[in-house]
Amino acid sequence: MKLLKKLLFFLLSLTLLLAISYWIISKSLAPDYSGEIKISGLQDKVTVFYDENGVPHINAENQEDAFKVFGYVHAQDRLWQMELIRRIAAGRLSEIFGKDLVRVDKLFSGLGIEEAAGKSIAEIDTNTKAYKLTSAYLDGINQFITEGQTPLEFYLVGVKKEKYTIKDIYNVFGYMAFSFAAAHKTDPILTEVKEKYGNAHLQEIISSFSENLTINKTQKNPEIGAKISEALNIIYEKLPVSPFIGSNSWVLAPEKTKNGKVILANDPHIGFSQPSVWYQSHIKTPNYEMYGFNLALTPFPLLGHNREYAYGLTMLANDDIDFYVEENNPENPSEYKTENGYLKYKLIDKTIKVKDGKDTTYQIKVSRHGPIMNDLIEQIDDQRPIAMQWIYTKLPNQLLLDVSYDLSHAYSLESFKQGAAKVHAPGLNIMYGDAKGNVAWFSSAKLYEVRDSLFRQTYLDGASGKDEILSFVDFEENPQAINPDWNYVYSANHQIDSIRGKLYPGYYQPQDRARRIVEVLESQEKFSKEDVKKMIFDVTSSTAPTIIKDMLTGIDVSDLSPSEKKVYDTVLAWDGTYAKNSAAATIYNRLLFEFYKETYKDEMGDGFNIFLNTQTAKKALAEQVKRQKSVWWDNVNTEEVETRKDIVSKVFKNSVAFLQNQLGENSDDWTWDRVTSVEHEHAIGKAGGVLRKFFNVGPFKTVGGNEVLNNQIFNLDSTGYYKVRSGPSTRRVIDFSDIENSVAVIPTGQSGNVFSPYYKDQAAKYINGEFVKMKLNKNEIEESENKLVFLPK
Known part of the structure; x- marks a missing residue:
């Protein structure tokens, strides 16, 4: 009995000691939110x-x-x-x-x-x-x-x-x-399709680029008073910092709002992580004020507002990376061919220091187009030298000091536009609204022309000089809208308007979100802040019901079992809403995977898993499901020649069988919340175990799906589970009729310090579509419990 008491006392003492130690460590390492600092x-x-x-x-x-x-x-x-x-x-x-x-x-x-x-x-x-x-x-x-x-x-x-x-x-x-670029994920795959199977296979994919488009239209009115792909995908999965993905934004003119003032909404889509991407601050001096959202280690906000104007951004998705096949001098591999003779590669030696290991030293060859990717990615099995030309490194970079400063220190629409005009890469849709009633959208990037008929999303000829940039487009020719007569501007990474009579090439997202924005904005005459808050959390797909109907056309319903017929009826009746209790959403996404697999995998092989989750695949889908005849229907690995009916029937029956095995016989139980989740991973929390629970935030059940306004971005794969990896990095709604009560939310919390009370305090609100106030009112702010004073040392 005495031994048991001693053991119990020891355990209680140890627990108390650990608790005290944790308390001391947490207090000593937590940020200071009150007091004085010199x-x-x-x-x-x-x-x-x-x-x-x-x-x-x-x-x-x-x-x-x-x-x-x-x-x-x-x-x-x-x-x-x-x-x-x-x-x-x-x-x-x-x-x-x-x-x-x-x-x-x-x-x-x-x-x-x-x-x-x-x-x-x-x-x-x-x-x-x-x-x-x-x-x-x-x-x-x-x-x-x-x-x-x-x-x-x-x-x-x-x-x-x-x-x-x-x-x-x-x-x-x-x-x-x-991370904004997409060419490195797509161009190598499209090149392989073309070189292995010919132009017919390629054309069926890329013909979709000019179909099913919602165009971001240009109108200017006066101011009022993508083997490289597979290796890169593996590399991205190891990154401890979030990649940038897409985004939504719309700005409503006074004529489109119930209170007669501009409303701006913006939710940039970025990979989820902990801490969240954006850090908020409100800076006020006698001659300057800005409530801003900053990336780590950047002084000026890329998203912001004050009492006079507000701005946001989305990814333009223009093509600013080109891959060139260089031709080495057969007598001297340190030289490569150009239209004017041979040039020497520039050689750069690099050393990587490795923790608990030997340093890695390697050499890069750089041609006039850029670094030879074969030197950077060991998995490339192409014997040809592949150079990557990137506008970001090709031209002088003004993004930091000039652009971000100008956007956050503008004094008029015109001065704001001057800042937007300086962007060369990455391409951005920059959104603007102000207290005077102006609304604007600018496609900001250094766009360029090449020869007619040159398709830039496969490898280009680096030796002949025929595939070079011919000229750069002046910013005034870039698609943009200033106070358009339809009374709103918007962006969802979709196709921008024509330049010099041609649609500008890019890796634009399919029209789904853009179309949904237009559907909602055209559904009523005027909007309030509450309407916009509801809209930014919208989870209805504008295209999924049509894709389902087109995909399942030709299914012989009489050949279906009772359980298959029930699934068929359920998914055909779906309105595209990704609610937690939706079984149709689960069925739809399994059908998508099976359709892509049966259509493309036999030709693409290892490249299929990368292609599957590209913008190109998403855009090709709406056309492919409608094709009665296609070079892709036949499975090249079988002797017989498959037809569309063969493929679609197999897709449907395989999907039902998989879901029955995964989630049970009763299709009513195949609800979306059983297969989707989101977890905000910390770089150290990825190790799992106790560290995961300590540093990560989540997992949570969520609503939404790929390409709805509440964009919950996940990879389609064979597992049948959809781990959301990206989504709105913040949701902001700024109403100039009530500027002091404008709202936002971020996925986890303000602080990246695990001992801070603000580490994950917004996580539940974010999942539930709630918001918090972005305070500008001086009296409200000064009622805060925490006050930190900085004094000159």
């Missing part, structure tokens, strides 16, 4: 009020002080996120995660992002306001590194804090630009 370089006192969502409201006498403090508070909530994202483009993830990330580092360090950053930095005008505020922001971050708490992750992975430079900031934008 930092050097301040001209005056700066006061920061933290609202109930952890958003810092920074009040300063001048912008230099405000941005210095912003750097400090941004770092104390998101330093680990800053550390990860700055290492990607520089090829430095292996330093902290070991050999498993060498492939990632080799790719990104070879793309030329750092070299392009160096060129841009060398040309910076250090006298501009943008440069001075960026320097202040960096100084704030670096003072936190010196004097603030070290995040837990740094101890766990054994990485020392290093000060940040302006090159790190440029590298962040370089990573963002590459």
Whole structure:
């Protein structure tokens, strides 16, 4: 009995000791949200009020002080996120995660992002306001590194804090630009289709590019007062920082709103992770105010609003990457052929430091078109040198200091447009609305012309000179809409209007979300903020019911069993709404996988799994389901020649059999919430076990699906389960009739510090389609419980 008491006492003591230790660690490593902090370089006192969502409201006498403090508070909530994202483009993830990330580092360090950053930095005008505020922001971050708490992750992975430079900031934008691109996922597959099976197979896929389109129309009125693909997909799965995907936005003119003022809605689609992508802040000085959403390690917000104007963005999805097949000199492999003779490759030596391993050294060849991808991706089995030309590294980069500063410091629609005109890559749809009643959309990118009939989504000829860029398009020719007479502008990564009489090539998403936006906006004359909040969480597909009807045309219903007939009736009656209790949504997505597999996999082989989840596959679907005759229907691995009826019947019966095995015989039980989930993974939480529970947020049941407005993006695969990997990185609704009550929500929380009360406090609200207020009212802000004062040191 005494032994049992001693053992119990020991266990209770140990538990108490662990609890006390955890409490001490959590308090010592948590961010400071109240009190006083002295930092050097301040001209005056700066006061920061933290609202109930952890958003810092920074009040300063001048912008230099405000941005210095912003750097400090941004770092104390998101330093680990800053550390990860700055290492990607520089090829430095292996330093902290070991050999498993060498492939990632080799790719990104070879793309030329750092070299392009160096060129841009060398040309910076250090006298501009943008440069001075960026320097202040960096100084704030670096003072936190010196004097603030070290995040837990740094101890766990054994990485020392290093000060940040302006090159790190440029590298962040370089990573963002590459993750926006889609050519590296698609072009190699389309090239393989063309070279193995001929032009007929390719044409059936790409003919869909000009069909089933919702065009983002141009109108300007006056202002009012993608083997490379497979390897890259594996690399992306290892990234510890979210890739950028797509987005929705619409801006309603006063004539389209119930209160007669502009309403802006925006939800950029980005890979889910923990911490969330955006960090919110509200900066106010006597001559400047902006409530902004910043990426890690960026001083100026890419999304923002104040009392005068609001702006947002979506991915343009224009094609800004081209792959060229180079031709080596047979007598000298260090040279490659051009129309003017042979040129020498530029050789660049790179070294990757590897934690607990030997350094990896490799050499990159660079042609006039860009790096030879065979040197960067070991899995490429093409013996031809494949060069990647990317507009981001080909042209000077103005995105950081000029564009993001101009957008967040505009004083009119015209000055805002001047900032939007400076974007060269990545291509962006930049959305605008203001208190005067102006609405605008700009397709912002350095677009270019090539010779007629050149299809840029397969490999180009690098030797002849015939496939080169002929000219760049002036920004005024880019598709854009300013105060259009239909009283709204919108973007859902869909096809932009014609340029010089031709649709501009790109990796645009299918029309689903764009069509749904138009359907809803045309369904009623005027909208309130509440209407827009409901719309941004909409989960109805505008195209799925039609695709189902077209796909199942020709099914012999008399050949179906009673259970199959029930499934057939259920999915045909579906209105496209991805509700949690929808069995039809589950059936539809299984049918999609089986249809893609039976149609394309026999020809594509290993490339099928990559093609399956590209924009190209999605766009081809609406046409392929309607084709009675197609070169794709026949299975090349069988002796008989299959017809459309053979394929569709097999697709349907295989789908039903799979779902019965997966979810049970009763199709009423095949509800969408049984097969979908979302979890926001932390880079360390990916290890699983206790770390997963400690760092990750979720998993949660969710509503929505691929290509609905509440875009829950998942990969179709053979498993029958749909783990949502991307979606709205924030939902924002800004109403100029009630600007102080504009709202937003982010997927998890403001802070990336696991000991912060704001680490995951918005997660439930986000899943349920709720919002929190973006405060601008001075009195409300100053009622906040947490007040942090910064004083000159």
